[in-house]
Amino acid sequence: MKPETTAARLANKVALVTGGSRGIGEAIAIRLAAEGASVAITYTSAKEKAEAVVKSIEAAGGRALAIKADSGDAAEVKNAVDETVRALGALDILVNNAGVAIMAPLDEFKLEDFDRTFAVNVRGVFVASQEASRHMKEGGRIIIIxxxxxxxxxxxxxSVYAMSKAAVAGLTKGLARDLGPRGITVTNVQPGPVNTDMNPETGPFAESLKKLMAIDRYGKGEEIAAFVAFLASAEAAYITGSSLTIDGGFGA
Structure with missing residues (x-):
């Protein structure tokens, strides 16, 4: 189903969505394209899913590109940014969506899983933002999921997952100060439980999570995508350095 959008408010913009082959990232890529942006997505292993997202965008008249890149590998992240600029001509919007969620009790948590979590969820976000900022002009947008x-x-x-997400909340504030003088905004979108293949609304934890929410349901990827599209638009030019929660009252 084609989303309801504000007509072409992202026309002539180029966006890169990391981890855009499925879930929230897929929804964001499709929404940004529907609003007029040319969109590149990265994927780690789901090549067929990434190609399906590209075909869906192209079938609707948009421009899209899939790039294989592990967000835990700095060189691959930098290459994805550079390839986006080479193929699509610019970079106006970066959505740092790629992430991992490794859960385990403290006494069982493996150090390699700790390192992987921070490589993807924190270092990958920093590297992508640093590299993207080199190409952005006034009006650029960096959005962290x-x-x-x-x-x-x-x-x-x-605990480790929560710490990684708290780290990017702090990073958002610092980057907003660094890039504000250039007219580039940085925001951190904080979703609550969202129905994806990694955390389905029918999964083993779903009912316990719903009991913690003011709205008794999981969110939809399209709802997160609509929020991101607004933040990517000119209408959100005065929002920066903020962590913005969209969680159905999970934290209320």
Whole structure:
């Protein structure tokens, strides 16, 4: 179903969405394209899913590109940014969506999983933002997909994930100061439980999570995407350095 959009408010813009082959990232890529942006997405292993997203955007009349890049590998992240600029001609919008969620009790958490979490969720975000900022002009947008768990972690085993998302909330504030003089905004979107293949609304944790929310349901990827599209638009030019929660009252 084609989303309802504000007609072409992202026309002539170029966006890069990391981790855009599925879930929230897929929804964001499709929404930005529907609003007029040319969109590049990265994927780690789901080549067929990434190509399907590209075909869906192209079938609707948009321009899209899929780039294989592991967000935990700095060289691959930098290459994805550079390839976006080479193929699509510019970079106006970066959506740092790629992430991992490894959960385990403290005494069982592996150090390699700690390192992987921070390589993708924090270092990858920093590297992509640093590289993208080299290409952005006034009006550029850097949007990070964080998590409401940065503010509330109501179950055991999520300490490292929560810490990684709290880290990018702090990074958002610092980057906003660095890039504000250039007219580039930086925002951190903090979703609550969203129905994706990684965290389905029918999954083993779903009912317990719903009991913690003011709205008794999981969010939809399209709802997060609509929020991101607004932040990417000129209408959001005065919003920067903020962590903005969209969680159905999970943190209320």
């Amino acid at each position: 964080g998590s409401t768990n940065a503010d509330r972690m109501p179950f055991p085993g999520g």
